[in-house]
Amino acid sequence: MRFLSHLIALLSDSALVLRFVAGRSGAGYGIGRIRKLLFARRIFVNAHRVRSLTTWRQHLLLVDAVFRVPPATPGDVVECGCYNGASTINLSIACAMAGRRLIVCDSFEGLPAPLNDERAVLHASAGGYYKWERGQFLAEGGIDGVKRNVASWGEIGACEFVKGFYAESLPRLAPGPLVLIFEDVDLASSVSDCLRHLWPRLQEGCSFFCHEPWSVPVVALFYDREWWKREIGCDPPGFYGSGNGTLAGLTYSNMGYTIKVNPQRVIAEGESIRHQES
Ligand SMILES: C[S@@+](CC[C@H](N)C(=O)[O-])C[C@H]1O[C@@H](n2cnc3c(N)ncnc32)[C@H](O)[C@@H]1O
Secondary structure, eight states: OHHHHHHHHHHHHHHHHHHHHHSSTTGGGTOOHHHHHHHHHHHHHHTTTSOOSSOHHHHHHHHHHHHHSOTTSOOEEEEEOOTTTHHHHHHHHHHHHHTOOEEEEEOSSOOOOOOGGGSEEEEGGGTEEEEOOTTTTOOTTHHHHHHHHHHHHSOGGGEEEEESOHHHHGGGSOOOOEEEEEEOOOOHHHHHHHHHHHGGGEEEEEEEEESOTTOHHHHHHTTOHHHHHHHTSSOOOOOBOOOOSOOTTOOOOOOEEEEOOOHHHHHHHSOOOOOOOO
16 A cells, blocks of 8 residues: 555656646746756755755746746746745746746744734644744744855845845835745735735736645635735635645645736636536
């Protein structure tokens, strides 16, 4: 049984890499399949270099998404929540290859104090709960430690580091469009700060990746009509891919995302989609 689940994992990991390498992403940037194959290997190695809370599969998915942004769409990539910089290392390489800037936002002092109702958050499908505390996920060596890691294995030239808690730091970011946002910040209050300050700058058709698809309070935010009307002035975007319901042993990204679209435009100009009958 154990052998079988290892075999399934190996096959599904190979399929992930094959999909990345053989897919069209990167073509617009002149990034061919050989470079993608070599980069996939580097992503795997890099993901294990520093203590991390993300996986190489998630890095691969994010890199693929960076390469899928049309080159003509201007804007930076933002990462919120870098811890020791594992995801930052691989994202920085992707951004350098695509000629984009990676803005890395973190307190570099770990989580802020959680609100009372988010100190313990249920992860029902894992049969337990997360207990969040102020200072958790403090970067080893602080911001200098993260910079050292990115300088050693990533592309520090593509990065701009923004230190501070999001409620204060994100409103002070230099203005400009964004083409991809990746948040891995655990707390619903932190995710709401990211959405409040970054969503208005996300270009249409671009993605907001969320590392907490298992968290009811986080996912609920993406459907909270009142919050979106009050804070952003639009309807909630909803959420895709909560990463559950897969076959045992099959590996998957365990990340969720949403895409910024203008519903009126999609309905006026987009294609209507039909259910496929089997
Ligand atoms: C789970 S860790 C990120 C893991 C990282 N992506 C990796 O690859 O290992 C969460 C990070 O979010 C940051 N964070 C969470 N809420 C924050 C806030 N409100 N302001 C600034 N940083 C925050 C923490 O400092 C921590 O570095």
